[in-house]
Amino acid sequence: MSSIQIADVSKNYGPVKVLKGIDLQIADGELVSFLGPSGCGKSTLLYCLAGLQEITAGQILFDGRDATHLSPRDRNIALVFQDYALYPHMLVRDNLAFPLRRQRVDKESIKRQVNWAAEVLGIEALLDRYPSELSGGQRQRVAVGRSIVRNPAALLMDEPLSNLDATLRVRMRTEIRRLQRDLKITVLFVTHDQEEAMAMSDRIAIMNAGVLQQFDTPMEVYRKPANRFVAGFIGSPQMNFLPGRSFQSTPDDCIVGVRPHDLVPANGTSAPQGHDLEGDLVLIESVGPIHFLDVLVGDIMLRATCSDPTGLNPGQRISLATAPQKLHHFDAQTGLRI
Ligand SMILES: Nc1ncnc2c1ncn2[C@@H]1O[C@H](COP(=O)(O)OP(=O)(O)O)[C@@H](O)[C@H]1O
Ligand SMILES: [Mg+2]
Numbered sequence: 001m002s003s004i005q006i007a008d009v010s011k012n013y014g015p016v017k018v019l020k021g022i023d024l025q026i027a028d029g030e031l032v033s034f035l036g037p038s039g040c041g042k043s044t045l046l047y048c049l050a051g052l053q054e055i056t057a058g059q060i061l062f063d064g065r066d067a068t069h070l071s072p073r074d075r076n077i078a079l080v081f082q083d084y085a086l087y088p089h090m091l092v093r094d095n096l097a098f099p100l101r102r103q104r105v106d107k108e109s110i111k112r113q114v115n116w117a118a119e120v121l122g123i124e125a126l127l128d129r130y131p132s133e134l135s136g137g138q139r140q141r142v143a144v145g146r147s148i149v150r151n152p153a154a155l156l157m158d159e160p161l162s163n164l165d166a167t168l169r170v171r172m173r174t175e176i177r178r179l180q181r182d183l184k185i186t187v188l189f190v191t192h193d194q195e196e197a198m199a200m201s202d203r204i205a206i207m208n209a210g211v212l213q214q215f216d217t218p219m220e221v222y223r224k225p226a227n228r229f230v231a232g233f234i235g236s237p238q239m240n241f242l243p244g245r246s247f248q249s250t251p252d253d254c255i256v257g258v259r260p261h262d263l264v265p266a267n268g269t270s271a272p273q274g275h276d277l278e279g280d281l282v283l284i285e286s287v288g289p290i291h292f293l294d295v296l297v298g299d300i301m302l303r304a305t306c307s308d309p310t311g312l313n314p315g316q317r318i319s320l321a322t323a324p325q326k327l328h329h330f331d332a333q334t335g336l337r338i
Contacts, residue, residue, distance in 0.1 A: 051072035159191055258326060
């Protein structure tokens with residue numbers, strides 16, 4: 001088990017600056033997601049922590065000890081990749097034992113550790129099968145088993161679920177979370193899927209173009225996005241953005257954000273408020289308990305929600321209401337939260 005400190009870490013590939021002064025303090029036993037669009041540097045950061053890549057500047061500490069220049073084998077960290085290749089010619093049992101055999105661990109300990117990992121992951125019945133005889137989810141479990149069998153101080157996972165179908169992905173994320181809690185292991189989990197990050201993490205580190213945007217709990221990131229990028233990246237459907245002049249009460253030089261869930265058809269009986277909007281209802285999209293409304297306000301398409309669309313028809317004018325405390329304000333120039 002280990003705390004991890006990432007202190008002002010930068011990484012260049014030749015002239016390309018991939019990580020720019022990343023600062024993160026990850027507590028022992030915490031599950032932290034690195035979340036951001038493709039190419040923002042998530043994998044690179046993970047490989048730097050694992051020691052597979054040298055950093056250009058800064059420091060990496062495990063439990064307060066400088067590990068910046070330690071070789072991967074001396075870091076006691078396990079890495080699970082997106083395409084977790086199991087050895088096809090080896091039984092599950094031998095796949096699990098492989099990292100221990102390579103470390104010349106004695107036979108008895110290997111047996112004990114393999115059985116322990118299999119039990120933790122509920123794959124005891126699969127030990128004498130070949131990978132080709134497993135489902136996708138079972139293979140994923142074996143891959144995780146192979147990474148924890150050495151009892152690593154931390155587990156780094158690079159988009160480990162992205163090759164699974166949607167149902168299995170949701171189930172596996174719960175399993176990884178349970179495993180992480182049971183083992184009290186520090187897990188760093190890379191994903192580009194904000195919902196996955198929201199559902200699993202103690203805290204989320206949101207990155208864009210090699211720069212850390214915000215590091216906080218899922219709810220804090222959702223409720224108080226630090227800037228416009230985070231506001232647009234977290235939450236589904238995406239937050240609406242409007243110029244400040246759309247509302248009486250907001251200055252022109254700011255951008256106002258409002259989540260679709262906080263924007264609803266106005267109750268026709270009450271007088272219009274300063275934060276009401278009017279537009280053309282373009283589309284109603286029903287997804288079960290909630291209905292999404294696409295409404296063209298001026299030249300901006302907004303997304304609103306309602307629980308009952310009875311009486312609403314595309315083509316009609318519609319008023320939308322939101323509560324002032326649900327509005328997010330961002331500086332039009334810097335994008336920072338006001
Ligand atoms: N070995 C490399 N040499 C040069 N550029 C690289 C190398 N690896 C990654 N990059 C670049 O670094 C950036 C970040 O990549 P990566 O960490 O893989 O992003 P992510 O995992 O967030 O999708 C990308 O622009 C990518 O093209
Ligand atoms: Mg990646």
